[in-house]
Amino acid sequence: MKISTAADLERLKQEGHKQLHPDTVRIMVGTATCCLARGAGKVIKAIEREAAAQKFACTIVPVGCIGLCYQEPTVEVIQPGKPRIAYGPVTVDDVPEFVKALAATGVDKKRALFRSEQEYSLFAAEPYRYAKGAVSDEFKDITAYSDVPFYKKQVKICLRNAGTINPESIEEYIAMGGYAALAKAVTQMTPDQVIHEVTKSNLRGRGGGGFSTGKKWTECRKAPGGQRYVLCNVSEGDPGIGMHKSLLESDPHTVLEGLIIGGYAIGAAQGYIYISSGYPLGLKRLQKAIEQAEAYGLLGTNILGSGFNFSVTVKEGGGAYVCGESTALMAGLEGRIGEPRPKYIHTAVKGLWDSPSNLNNVETWANVPVIINKGADWFSGIGTGSSKGTKVIGISGSVNTPCLVEVPMGTPFKEIFNELGGGVPAKRKLKAFQTGGPSGGVLPARMLSLNLDYEEMGKAGTNLGSGGFIAIDNRACMVDIARFFTQFLIEESCGKCVPCREGVKRLLQLINNFTIGIGTEEHLTLIKELAFAMEKASLCDLGKTAPSVVQYAIKYFKDEFEAHMQGQCPAGVCKDLIFYSIESKVCTACGACIRACPVSAISGEPGSTPTLDMKKCIKCGACKEVCDVEAITT
Amino acid sequence: MDNNPAMKTLDSAIEKYSGKKEALLSIMHEIQKAQGSISEDAARYLSGKLDIPVSQVFSAATFYRAFSTEPRGKHHIKVCTGTSCYMRSSEKIFERIGRELNITGEGASEDGEFSVEKVRCMGCCNAGPVMAIDEQICEDVSAGKLPDLPKQEIIGEMTHSKATTVIKKYREEK
Numbered sequence: 001m002k003i004s005t006a007a008d009l010e011r012l013k014q015e016g017h018k019q020l021h022p023d024t025v026r027i028m029v030g031t032a033t034c035c036l037a038r039g040a041g042k043v044i045k046a047i048e049r050e051a052a053a054q055k056f057a058c059t060i061v062p063v064g065c066i067g068l069c070y071q072e073p074t075v076e077v078i079q080p081g082k083p084r085i086a087y088g089p090v091t092v093d094d095v096p097e098f099v100k101a102l103a104a105t106g107v108d109k110k111r112a113l114f115r116s117e118q119e120y121s122l123f124a125a126e127p128y129r130y131a132k133g134a135v136s137d138e139f140k141d142i143t144a145y146s147d148v149p150f151y152k153k154q155v156k157i158c159l160r161n162a163g164t165i166n167p168e169s170i171e172e173y174i175a176m177g178g179y180a181a182l183a184k185a186v187t188q189m190t191p192d193q194v195i196h197e198v199t200k201s202n203l204r205g206r207g208g209g210g211f212s213t214g215k216k217w218t219e220c221r222k223a224p225g226g227q228r229y230v231l232c233n234v235s236e237g238d239p240g241i242g243m244h245k246s247l248l249e250s251d252p253h254t255v256l257e258g259l260i261i262g263g264y265a266i267g268a269a270q271g272y273i274y275i276s277s278g279y280p281l282g283l284k285r286l287q288k289a290i291e292q293a294e295a296y297g298l299l300g301t302n303i304l305g306s307g308f309n310f311s312v313t314v315k316e317g318g319g320a321y322v323c324g325e326s327t328a329l330m331a332g333l334e335g336r337i338g339e340p341r342p343k344y345i346h347t348a349v350k351g352l353w354d355s356p357s358n359l360n361n362v363e364t365w366a367n368v369p370v371i372i373n374k375g376a377d378w379f380s381g382i383g384t385g386s387s388k389g390t391k392v393i394g395i396s397g398s399v400n401t402p403c404l405v406e407v408p409m410g411t412p413f414k415e416i417f418n419e420l421g422g423g424v425p426a427k428r429k430l431k432a433f434q435t436g437g438p439s440g441g442v443l444p445a446r447m448l449s450l451n452l453d454y455e456e457m458g459k460a461g462t463n464l465g466s467g468g469f470i471a472i473d474n475r476a477c478m479v480d481i482a483r484f485f486t487q488f489l490i491e492e493s494c495g496k497c498v499p500c501r502e503g504v505k506r507l508l509q510l511i512n513n514f515t516i517g518i519g520t521e522e523h524l525t526l527i528k529e530l531a532f533a534m535e536k537a538s539l540c541d542l543g544k545t546a547p548s549v550v551q552y553a554i555k556y557f558k559d560e561f562e563a564h565m566q567g568q569c570p571a572g573v574c575k576d577l578i579f580y581s582i583e584s585k586v587c588t589a590c591g592a593c594i595r596a597c598p599v600s601a602i603s604g605e606p607g608s609t610p611t612l613d614m615k616k617c618i619k620c621g622a623c624k625e626v627c628d629v630e631a632i633t634t
Numbered sequence: 635m636d637n638n639p640a641m642k643t644l645d646s647a648i649e650k651y652s653g654k655k656e657a658l659l660s661i662m663h664e665i666q667k668a669q670g671s672i673s674e675d676a677a678r679y680l681s682g683k684l685d686i687p688v689s690q691v692f693s694a695a696t697f698y699r700a701f702s703t704e705p706r707g708k709h710h711i712k713v714c715t716g717t718s719c720y721m722r723s724s725e726k727i728f729e730r731i732g733r734e735l736n737i738t739g740e741g742a743s744e745d746g747e748f749s750v751e752k753v754r755c756m757g758c759c760n761a762g763p764v765m766a767i768d769e770q771i772c773e774d775v776s777a778g779k780l781p782d783l784p785k786q787e788i789i790g791e792m793t794h795s796k797a798t799t800v801i802k803k804y805r806e807e808k
Contacts, residue, residue, distance in 0.1 A: 033757050033771075034757065034759075034760055036771070037773045038761060038773065069760035069761075070760065242755065242757030242758065245757045277663070277698070277700035278700070278753070278756065315659070315660065316659065316663055317659065317698070317700075318662075318694065318697065318698020318700045318701060319700040319754075320697065333656070334656050335655060335656040335657065335658035335659055335694075336658075336694070337693050337694050337697040337698070338697065396718040396760055397717070397721050397759075402760030434717065437717075468759075470717050470718055470721070470759075472721060476721055484717070484720055488754070494697070598730060598733060620726055620729060620730065621726055625723065625726075
């Protein structure tokens with residue numbers, strides 16, 4: 001069936017509603033990559049098996065990520081006429097008891113996390129209510145969604161459907177108000193009006209640069225030439241980040257809808273989605289989404305009877321960090337290696353195959369349908385003076401509750417870290433936090449007082465990047481962190497321009513002086529000079545920002561560099577500067593270190609403190625890791 | 635040459651993308667998946683069929699991380715060294731695996747059973763440090779626990795303990 005009018009879309013909406021709110025029990029299991037790593041795939045099979053065995057009628061639906069990564073595998077259950085309840089963690093071993101409880105009383109209180117009375121919806125005039133009437137007593141002791149601190153701080157725009165809909169069902173996406181924005185744009189608005197709305201909303205690129213999306217679109221639309229392209233970047237190579245992947249795996253249609261609207265506004269008939277290699281699930285779900293949209297005529301010729309033609313092709317990249325750079329990405333799309341070119345002429349004028357091209361990242365595109373649907377004023381009502389809307393943030397590293405959240409711009413990092421990330425684990429202290437990946441910066445813990453805002457972060461010397469927040473605790477050595485990011489950039493520098501290709505190598509050499517204890521003040525000065533040259537002379541942002549982590553590490557953690565000059569690594573990380581020893585006062589003689597040592601450097605009799613042979617020791621740290629009482633010191 | 639089964643996979647990959655030059659990366663992905671590497675023969679064959687210089691194929695094969703010119707082992711192990719996993723000592727896991735399997739740095743073991751590679755972020759930062767054996771992700775690994783047959787389950791049918799058993803068995807046989 002092709003959708004050619006708004007009435008068709010409405011009909012499909014009803015169909016989706018039936019899937020979303022069936023007459024039977026709907027069991028929704030989170031199945032983004034992170035959930036699958038925690039065993040969600042097996043949980044689905046176990047529930048299927050158990051439900052059949054106990055003759056419990058239900059539909060099991062794979063959904064996206066609800067963000068509670070530390071509670072995975074998470075399962076949500078909707079029983080007709082009852083509130084929707086989230087459970088976690090539900091492991092394979094829990095399933096028999098879980099299904100039994102559901103079948104008997106309709107709720108498993110032991111594993112319940114929170115209940116929702118109504119569906120989270122940005123578009124519905126009246127959100128769907130799961131339970132009719134007042135909350136019945138049996139659910140009162142389960143926390144209400146509106147009272148969960150984790151969700152109180154959040155505003156979900158891009159992730160509005162994540163965890164609610166089946167990412168592989170276009171009907172469910174439509175039921176949640178999907179493709180209404182596309183219908184509005186192509187039937188009621190001119191391309192200029194669409195661009196005007198996006199410009200007015202003050203949406204800025206979510207890939208890191210933070211350039212005004214509306215301005216970018218205008219430049220591309222006005223550029224001379226016939227054929228033009230809209231492109232989507234799913235090539236976040238930043239280590240330590242999984243948000244965009246999760247967004248794509250949870251709700252591919254919102255990205256697709258944004259891209260089609262962008263194509264209409266800019267006047268492009270062809271869109272490309274460049275997806276980095278190593279995202280097999282995202283790729284699969286995206287391809288499925290495209291097939292579905294094509295089948296319904298939301299992609300193809302004469303979309304919704306407007307005369308607008310548009311098609312989308314997905315291309316799998318080769319996994320190179322530099323391909324996040326626009327010109328390198330376009331080279332990759334053309335089948336060449338991802339080397340950037342100078343951008344005296346913007347890609348908006350001369351991009352893919354020398355045609356005007358507009359590139360935005362996944363999250364930026366995901367915002368577009370909401371802006372068109374709810375209006376620019378609604379969108380710009382969220383956020384701060386110059387940073388509007390929300391940002392998806394992946395919180396990981398040394399935190400109690402690693403998670404995926406979407407918060408309004410302007411949220412203080414303190415709240416993000418303490419209330420969403422759950423603070424630092426016991427016995428450790430937060431030393432620093434890292435945002436923006438290898439081209440961002442490391443900031444000391446005291447700077448958690450910063451707000452999530454493009455300008456404020458820029459002033460502090462970091463950037464938002466694509467939105468990873470990595471907490472670094474006192475066990476990490478900042479010199480080693482600087483070395484780690486520089487090593488990463490050596491591997492990822494494309495090698496085209498000299499300042500970057502040679503610069504990162506010399507930078508690592510200078511840092512290595514510190515990790516082996518022969519660094520001096522003079523080396524710090526050299527790093528500064530080298531950084532200046534790289535920033536000024538590199539071809540693309542990878543090279544320009546390459547020294548930034550190192551520079552901020554020196555700026556904020558100079559004491560650690562000074563300690564290394566004295567031949568000490570306070571955190572006990574830099575191998576050349578540490579020697580392990582076993583504290584007999586603390587040691588409980590459990591023997592764990594003896595078993596863990598891969599080179600048999602530790603020996604001893606039961607009941608006495610083992611001895612360590614430093615000649616054999618390879619400083620792998622396995623003993624330190626298994627020691628429960630921290631008797632192994634450096 | 636066309637009757638060679640290896641070349642047949644190349645032909646079907648090329649055909650899938652109608653022999654378009656710009657589909658080079660997509661074609662190479664197919665070949666990498668089917669053959670485990672982009673060999674010199676494959677690169678030359680592609681260059682002829684797509685009418686592009688062999689240097690372009692070779693540059694793509696060496697530039698992008700997804701491709702390798704050296705054959706991979708029967709079991710391919712990927713250790714995540716993204717920031718989050720690195721902070722949780724993934725480098726030590728990499729070293730440990732190398733020691734267990736007698737592989738220096740990245741590459742394959744002599745008998746071609748195993749190969750190991752460092753990768754950047756598999757998107758499971760919350761479950762780190764992670765590694766993957768034949769695309770099966772093992773979460774929360776640690777160098778100390780590695781030889782102790784940890785209990786955690788991993789995606790699909792393969793378990794963590796099974797993964798380490800594979801390694802153990804291999805060592806015993808040796």
